[in-house]
Amino acid sequence: MNLQHLILTWQKEQVGAEALVVHSYYYGKDQLARQDEAYRNRTQLDPEGLAWGNASLLLRGVRMQDEGVYSCHVHSELGGTLETRQLRVTQTDHFLAKLTRLAGNAAGLSDCWVPLLNLCLMLIVPVLRCLQGAF
Secondary structure, three states, X not given: OXXXXXXXXXXXXXXXEEEEEXXXXXXXXXXXXXXXXXXXXXXXXOHHHHHOOOOOEEEEOOOHHHOEEEEEEXXXXXXXXXXXXXXXXXXXXXXXXXXXXXXXXXXXXXXXXXXXXXXXXXXOOOHHHHHHHHO
């Protein structure tokens, strides 16, 4: 995949407002000038992974305010697509702590919970591989 032709943008949806730019990548590199301040120095893409179709976003230091719907817009010479992911963040109560063996805060995607302390959360969108297989 030619990364010079790849345009990838992660955004966090906002009710009644414009989506926040979480991370952008185009012209073969990260483009963070429009990145929302809340995500500064907390996001990362894997350039090697991008070449193989992995549009995962690494979000460090997840906090309660990060909860919400994230969308990933991908455009390349193969076409374009949009994927969304719901991120839930919660403080574990006794029941959840017992169920997940976690204490303190936790974040979850698709009912998979991980602790927030020293957390690197992967939001995985394997959309580029889907595009390659479609053409």
